[in-house]
Amino acid sequence: MPRNAKSHNGPVLSLREIAIAAGGKRLIDGLTLDLHSAELLSVCGPSGCGKSTLLRAIAGLVSPTEGLVLLQGSEPRAIGWPVFRRRVVLVSQRPVLFDDTVRENLARPFTYRYAPSQFPDTAALALLERLGIEPERWKQNALSLSTGQQQRVCVVRALLLRPDVLLLDEPSSALDEQSAAALEDTISRWVREEGGSAILVSHDRYQVARWCDREVDLRDFRAEQN
Amino acid sequence: MDGGTIELGMADLLIATLLVAVAGGVSLALRLGLERRLALAAVRTVVQLYIIGFVLKWVFQVDTPWALVPVIAVMILVAAREAVNRAARRYPRAMLDTFVTLVLCGLLSTLMVTQAVIRVDPWYKPQYVIPLLGMILGNGLTGISLCIDILLERFSEHQTLVEMELAHGATRWEAARGVLREAVRRGMIPIINSMMVVGLVSLPGMMTGQILAGNPPMQAVKYQIVVMFMIAAATSLGCIGTALLAYRRLFNADHQLQSELITKMKRP
Numbered sequence A: 001m002p003r004n005a006k007s008h009n010g011p012v013l014s015l016r017e018i019a020i021a022a023g024g025k026r027l028i029d030g031l032t033l034d035l036h037s038a039e040l041l042s043v044c045g046p047s048g049c050g051k052s053t054l055l056r057a058i059a060g061l062v063s064p065t066e067g068l069v070l071l072q073g074s075e076p077r078a079i080g081w082p083v084f085r086r087r088v089v090l091v092s093q094r095p096v097l098f099d100d101t102v103r104e105n106l107a108r109p110f111t112y113r114y115a116p117s118q119f120p121d122t123a124a125l126a127l128l129e130r131l132g133i134e135p136e137r138w139k140q141n142a143l144s145l146s147t148g149q150q151q152r153v154c155v156v157r158a159l160l161l162r163p164d165v166l167l168l169d170e171p172s173s174a175l176d177e178q179s180a181a182a183l184e185d186t187i188s189r190w191v192r193e194e195g196g197s198a199i200l201v202s203h204d205r206y207q208v209a210r211w212c213d214r215e216v217d218l219r220d221f222r223a224e225q226n
Numbered sequence B: 001m002d003g004g005t006i007e008l009g010m011a012d013l014l015i016a017t018l019l020v021a022v023a024g025g026v027s028l029a030l031r032l033g034l035e036r037r038l039a040l041a042a043v044r045t046v047v048q049l050y051i052i053g054f055v056l057k058w059v060f061q062v063d064t065p066w067a068l069v070p071v072i073a074v075m076i077l078v079a080a081r082e083a084v085n086r087a088a089r090r091y092p093r094a095m096l097d098t099f100v101t102l103v104l105c106g107l108l109s110t111l112m113v114t115q116a117v118i119r120v121d122p123w124y125k126p127q128y129v130i131p132l133l134g135m136i137l138g139n140g141l142t143g144i145s146l147c148i149d150i151l152l153e154r155f156s157e158h159q160t161l162v163e164m165e166l167a168h169g170a171t172r173w174e175a176a177r178g179v180l181r182e183a184v185r186r187g188m189i190p191i192i193n194s195m196m197v198v199g200l201v202s203l204p205g206m207m208t209g210q211i212l213a214g215n216p217p218m219q220a221v222k223y224q225i226v227v228m229f230m231i232a233a234a235t236s237l238g239c240i241g242t243a244l245l246a247y248r249r250l251f252n253a254d255h256q257l258q259s260e261l262i263t264k265m266k267r268p
Helices: A051-058 A081-087 A102-111 A121-130 A135-139 A147-160 A177-194 A205-211 B010-029 B035-062 B065-086 B094-117 B126-157 B159-167 B172-197 B205-212 B217-250
Strands: A013-022 A025-035 A040-044 A066-071 A088-091 A165-169 A197-201 A214-217
Touching (some): A013 A051, A025 A051, A040 A051, A040 A177, A040 A205, A051 A165, A081 A088, A088 A147, A102 A135, A147 A165, A147 A177, A177 A197, A177 A205, B010 B035, B035 B065, B094 B126, B094 B217, B126 B159, B126 B205, B126 B217, B159 B172, B205 B217
Parallel strands (some): A040 A197, A040 A214, A088 A165, A165 A197
16 A cells, blocks of 8 residues: 555645746646546646656656645655655656666665665566566666666566656657556556556557546646747 | 085076977977967966966065965965866856865865974974975866766766656665765776876876985985875865765755756867
8 A cells, every 4th residue: 555545535646836847938837736546647738848847846856936746735845855756756758777687776766765665576576577577687787678678667666666656757658569558557456456646648649548537738737928 | 405406597497498399399290280389388387387486485485374375275276276177067166165175175184294294393384385285286186176077977967867766765865975976986096096106107296306306215205105195185085075065066955956057168
């Protein structure tokens, strides 16, 4: 069960009047939404409308120009940013892995001060297998895997932290149909069984339609262009 | 330092100028296009050394610790500027951070050597303090500039790796420490390398100077050992100090890496 997910009745994650700018240009204005437990929400909009920047802002890697992000009603600063980010985990579009084995890459977040527990080897192997990555890859250098495999390793790394919210930026952009289906299945199972929630950015209309509970179009929150 | 020194006159310097002319000749023959820069460098060498000669003469004569203050301040300022300018990238207030680090590690190491090892009397004796500090700054700035260079290169080119760590719950320190360690390591390599070959490949400037001045070689060796250890200490402290100050500027209280603060230096 994700930490505190059941003890809280309100939304897991709330965005309040978020404004986002990138490169000196204001992209999003007045975005307010609530994400509930076990909900899969998709964020859509044309290229360059700020979808990825929005996910980065929710994860607190950049600050929104205005507005608040709340995790179960609390501000990240009150929770502590490292703890917040462990509970709201961003999986970026391009896989980012260290020049080390798959296992070491997966275990890395468990070496941090605010890590949730010891690294769960068995759970990690099971998740990799469910996503179609053979157990013998475990000791292989993560950078020697294909982009699609790396992308799945990144998803496993995020899931192992048992977050409350996953922020998925084009998680299946480098995956074939079968792997994409396995990924959707794994995430859906996590949502169903553990009550996790996710915000998904995807260009795949069919994926969004079959997978997500709700869709937010960022064009509705486009900043007034000067 | 009495005895062996042979006095140099103006005529001797003019003959030495021929040596620079050789370098100029090479540049002309191979069309390297370095004649103007070489001429400028030669003129600067003469002017800068004459100025410091007059300044030192004055400092030695007035015999008060206060006379050292402006000299030391200018030396450290120039060293800080040079250290920052040698790196390919910079961040706001890099110069201030480097200055503060050089003041602390430079003065600390110089005081340690002049007071605890050599025990100069009076304690501020400029004949000791200025050359020793000069050697620390000269070597320290090489280490520090390498340290800043690799640190800023990593934080801007490997931003995604650092942010990936942050995004999985690392504190800013946990996300940065690998880069900081690598930068300090890189900054310390030159001094360790020169300690490895000292005496085998080259005689260091200070030792050469003492031998030219007619001092016994064993005395020069002992001084040189002290100097090498002093430089090693100052460089390592300088690199750690600079890396930590840069880290404080580049990461904010929200554990964000502000890589937009890092800018590339324009090269002439």
